[in-house]
């Protein structure tokens with residue numbers, strides 16, 4: 021079946037078009053899903069959210085509105101961005117893409133890519149691999165990932181504790197989900213092609229296979245993260261050894277010292 025033909029408890033397919041594609045602003049982790057195309061003008065994205073975008077075809081202009089000025093960036097296919105300010109996106113050259121807005125979240129501005137289509141930097145289930153494209157600044161924040169599936173790769177059926185949004189970038193794939201909410205019933209097989217967009221709702225059961233002789237590369241949004249940096253554990257603090265405090269200075273000991281930074285706390289107490 022085609023992506024846009026399937027909507028059940030495990031899979032919400034989205035048609036590729038300009039404008040708002042899905043509104044999950046009432047979700048526990050409120051998120052809006054948008055599309056942009058080369059025709060029909062710009063996609064205007066409001067403030068109060070961080071907008072995560074990906075260009076899967078052609079190229080796009082991203083205009084970022086910050087106090088008293090604006091900045092415009094040209095993004096080619098395979099490039100991505102995170103923008104915590106109001107912005108506009110316009111596809112060009114047959115360009116198309118997606119934007120996911122995490123409502124009420126203030127991220128950090130970033131542009132990256134094109135996505136490296138080789139193996140990811142980290143292992144994933146069943147021998148796949150993944151790279152973190154937009155990292156969560158703090159534990160709990162949203163993130164964007166690239167997943168690389170070798171030709172003929174088959175994935176175990178699995179689920180996640182929050183929704184996932186996927187846009188396919190290159191290659192051919194197949195997503196298989198159960199027909200019924202309880203996980204029973206016949207398999208529903210959905211074709212995943214470049215530009216295919218879909219939401220896996222929280223707890224949705226799914227498996228994505230790479231079909232054919234080419235790798236499958238997809239980009240996935242997570243509205244939250246279960247691991248990440250905190251005030252007590254992060255690269256800056258972990259590599260800091262205080263040898264003398266300034267006279268009249270602030271208390272250098274972190275407010276909370278857990279076991280992983282206790283050694284540093286002992287040195288500074």
Ligand SMILES: [Fe+2]
Pocket residue numbers: 178179180184226
């Ligand atoms: Fe998954």
